[in-house]
Amino acid sequence: MQRAAAPYFLILPSFLLAAAIILWPLKEIVSLSLHDVNRFGMLRDFIGMEHFRVLFADPDFIAATWRTLVWTAAVVLGTLIVSVPIALILNEDFYGRGVARILIMLPWAISLTMTAVVWRWALNGESGMLNSALRGLGAINTNIQWLAQASTAFPMQVLIGILVSVPFTVTIFLGGLSSVPDDLYEAAATEGAGTWDQFRLITLPLLRPFINIAFVLNTIYVFNSFPIIWATTGGGPANSTDILVTYLYKVGFRLGKLGEAAAVSLIMFAILLAFTIIYVRLAMREAKT
Amino acid sequence: MASKKCCLRAAGTRGLKMTIKQKLCFLAGAGLIAFSTSAFAESTVRVTIAEYSKGTGPYFEEAAKAFEAANPDTKIQIEVVPWDSLQQKLTTDISAGANADLSIIGTRWLLDYVKEGIVAPLDENITPEFRARFIDTFLTPSVMDGKVYGLPIAASARAMYYNKDIFAKAGIDTPPATWADFKIDAEKIKKLGAETYAFGLQGKEIETDVYFYYGMWSNGGEIVKDGKSGLDSQAAIDTAKLYKSFIDAGMTQPGVTSYSREDVQNLFKQGKVATVITAPFLSNQIKSEAPELKYGVAPIPAGPNGDKGTYGVTDSIVLFENSKNKEAAWKFLDFLFTTGQRTKFDKIEGFLPVNAEESKDPYFADNADLKVFTSLLPNARFAPVIPGWEDIAQTTSNAIQKIYLGQGEAEATLKEAAAKINETLK
Numbered sequence: 001m002q003r004a005a006a007p008y009f010l011i012l013p014s015f016l017l018a019a020a021i022i023l024w025p026l027k028e029i030v031s032l033s034l035h036d037v038n039r040f041g042m043l044r045d046f047i048g049m050e051h052f053r054v055l056f057a058d059p060d061f062i063a064a065t066w067r068t069l070v071w072t073a074a075v076v077l078g079t080l081i082v083s084v085p086i087a088l089i090l091n092e093d094f095y096g097r098g099v100a101r102i103l104i105m106l107p108w109a110i111s112l113t114m115t116a117v118v119w120r121w122a123l124n125g126e127s128g129m130l131n132s133a134l135r136g137l138g139a140i141n142t143n144i145q146w147l148a149q150a151s152t153a154f155p156m157q158v159l160i161g162i163l164v165s166v167p168f169t170v171t172i173f174l175g176g177l178s179s180v181p182d183d184l185y186e187a188a189a190t191e192g193a194g195t196w197d198q199f200r201l202i203t204l205p206l207l208r209p210f211i212n213i214a215f216v217l218n219t220i221y222v223f224n225s226f227p228i229i230w231a232t233t234g235g236g237p238a239n240s241t242d243i244l245v246t247y248l249y250k251v252g253f254r255l256g257k258l259g260e261a262a263a264v265s266l267i268m269f270a271i272l273l274a275f276t277i278i279y280v281r282l283a284m285r286e287a288k289t
Numbered sequence: 290m291a292s293k294k295c296c297l298r299a300a301g302t303r304g305l306k307m308t309i310k311q312k313l314c315f316l317a318g319a320g321l322i323a324f325s326t327s328a329f330a331e332s333t334v335r336v337t338i339a340e341y342s343k344g345t346g347p348y349f350e351e352a353a354k355a356f357e358a359a360n361p362d363t364k365i366q367i368e369v370v371p372w373d374s375l376q377q378k379l380t381t382d383i384s385a386g387a388n389a390d391l392s393i394i395g396t397r398w399l400l401d402y403v404k405e406g407i408v409a410p411l412d413e414n415i416t417p418e419f420r421a422r423f424i425d426t427f428l429t430p431s432v433m434d435g436k437v438y439g440l441p442i443a444a445s446a447r448a449m450y451y452n453k454d455i456f457a458k459a460g461i462d463t464p465p466a467t468w469a470d471f472k473i474d475a476e477k478i479k480k481l482g483a484e485t486y487a488f489g490l491q492g493k494e495i496e497t498d499v500y501f502y503y504g505m506w507s508n509g510g511e512i513v514k515d516g517k518s519g520l521d522s523q524a525a526i527d528t529a530k531l532y533k534s535f536i537d538a539g540m541t542q543p544g545v546t547s548y549s550r551e552d553v554q555n556l557f558k559q560g561k562v563a564t565v566i567t568a569p570f571l572s573n574q575i576k577s578e579a580p581e582l583k584y585g586v587a588p589i590p591a592g593p594n595g596d597k598g599t600y601g602v603t604d605s606i607v608l609f610e611n612s613k614n615k616e617a618a619w620k621f622l623d624f625l626f627t628t629g630q631r632t633k634f635d636k637i638e639g640f641l642p643v644n645a646e647e648s649k650d651p652y653f654a655d656n657a658d659l660k661v662f663t664s665l666l667p668n669a670r671f672a673p674v675i676p677g678w679e680d681i682a683q684t685t686s687n688a689i690q691k692i693y694l695g696q697g698e699a700e701a702t703l704k705e706a707a708a709k710i711n712e713t714l715k
Contacts, residue, residue, distance in 0.1 A: 038405055039380060040383040040405060041380070042384070124552070125547055126484075126556060126561055127555070143543065145543050147544075148492075148543075148545070148546045148694075149694055153547075233493075233547075236493060236494070236546065236690060237693075238686075238687040238688075238691045238694070239687060250683070253377040255683065256380065256401065256679070258380075
């Protein structure tokens with residue numbers, strides 16, 4: 001009996017800490033989302049699901065939800081696809097590898113907001129670096145107004161998102177690659193396996209758990225990522241590049257509708273929770289077989 | 290606290306025999322007590338300040354020091370916040386009950402604060418002499434239900450800056466008096482080619498809606514009339530079509546929806562747009578960043594019936610109802626609104642004088658740019674006192690962005706937005 005209780009007793013302190021940090025705010029947000037709230041957070045009448053009803057009737061919210069899914073999928077998958085070859089190259093021993101590694105890691109050292117602000121300048125239509133570079137190369141004749149409409153702004157934001165997610169992902173993969181023993185490749189080579197077969201049959205399966213981790217963590221980060229979109233377009237023009245976080249910020253702090261904002265954050269929480277549970281289930285089932 | 294405790298314990302265990310170390314400890318403890326008693330007599334006034342420019346923080350620190358020197362029993366604690374995060378900071382501070390005693394807020398938010406009883410009326414402190422310090426136009430926006438809820442810490446209006454070199458090159462002698470004239474001038478400027486655009490049009494972020502109102506007021510429109518949105522009026526529709534015709538003819542910088550107010554001002558400083566409608570602080574920026582630029586300031590063009598309008602804006606400094614140091618806070622307010630302090634501040638920021646005495650200072654009285662701004666004040670419109678101003682601003686901005694982008698036809702888009710605003714106004 002005592003022995004069975006011991007583990008629970010041992011995790012109690014960290015559970016209490018987590019509860020104070022996570023569960024208490026969660027309770028507060030749930031109560032905000034179910035009440036009429038003034039712009040300074042004072043609760044008034046209980047109104048049940050009214051805030052949720054208003055949200056689901058708002059086309060901007062629905063659009064932002066879909067856009068968030070597209071944004072997350074595009075950035076996460078893009079990052080994984082770009083990061084695998086980069087990690088493979090950086091894992092090879094070549095002259096100047098140290099410099100190459102630093103260059104890839106560099107964006108990580110700069111705050112995300114700073115990166116986004118720099119890109120806002122670079123993408124400026126009249127005096128931006130990107131346009132002047134493209135014009136210098138003769139690729140375009142007239143300036144492209146990158147951030148003026150969603151059709152050019154959003155793809156650029158996805159590219160920036162990928163750029164800043166690569167260092168973290170490559171780091172994870174490099175760690176994974178360093179644990180693959182060299183003799184596996186040597187054995188495969190003597191058996192006549194080509195480079196592609198080695199990658200497909202040795203590297204990829206052994207890298208699998210690391211890809212899983214990178215996938216889950218990136219999804220959570222990117223889904224909640226605020227600075228890139230906020231600093232470049234602020235979710236505009238006309239809400240056409242809003243994702244849920246930027247929508248949440250506008251509703252909460254610009255318009256002062258804290259109840260609705262709380263409802264948005266609960267919906268975001270539910271989406272991420274559902275994603276994580278499904279994914280962990282799948283990963284565990286795979287691990288068992 | 291901790292050091293006192295250590296003293297007591299040390300004294301208790303060793304009786305009255307004091308070592309040097311103990312003596313030192315005792316002295317430190319005594320000093321601590323002396324310090325804390327003086328801290329009790331002192332009251333601390335916390336002030337939240339919006340950062341208008343890099344001179345804002347230093348100015349208030351200096352003002353606080355000068356005030357403390359004259360009032361040794363009061364300490365002033367200045368907290369500087371960037372404008373963009375001011376709303377967020379105030380919302381979170383107030384909901385946690387951790388707000389400062391005084392804060393700068395946009396006067397257009399004041400109604401929400403007054404309705405919730407968060408800010409205190411200042412009337413009992415305002416003597417007729419104090420009130421007489423102000424230019425009435427700037428004090429009235431902070432008056433609600435006959436009570437003064439804030440003092441205008443910053444005031445500005447809008448006028449049209451124009452690039453004299455570009456105008457001369459295009460053969461234009463005077464700035465346009467009407468929008469029709471402006472269109473003709475724009476044609477001439479367009480012929481200069483070379484990526485010079487006649488009309489710097491803002492289409493992104495804060496005040497995108499206001500940039501649209503300039504034209505709407507000239508056409509005789511109103512933001513709110515008889516409790517209904519004026520966005521579906523003929524004046525608004527005409528203005529949307531007018532601005533769109535500038536965009537379509539290539540007379541504005543391309544991609545207007547990616548240019549915030551600062552971005553358009555930068556284009557003006559670079560000589561890429563011939564005109565921009567903005568606040569007097571651009572003069573200060575040009576002086577330091579583009580001193581070679583030859584520019585003039587003119588009223589915003591008038592409409593076909595001679596209607597004119599400029600946007601008058603004030604920010605207010607308010608006293609919170611839950612402040613425990615109202616008296617000391619008021620004294621600091623009184624100090625901030627003396628002629629000397631106001632003159633210093635408005636010169637640093639390039640704002641309009643709010644103090645009648647201050648406006649006689651030669652810096653303001655003989656300044657050609659500022660003269661234009663002050664001459665426009667009789668026609669200035671201030672943000673209407675309505676709940677949900679930010680909500681309306683966002684709906685309006687979204688609608689006109691759609692029109693600028695060509696994603697919505699002017700009339701239908703504006704009518705839809707007006708219907709939405711009328712819901713908010715109810």
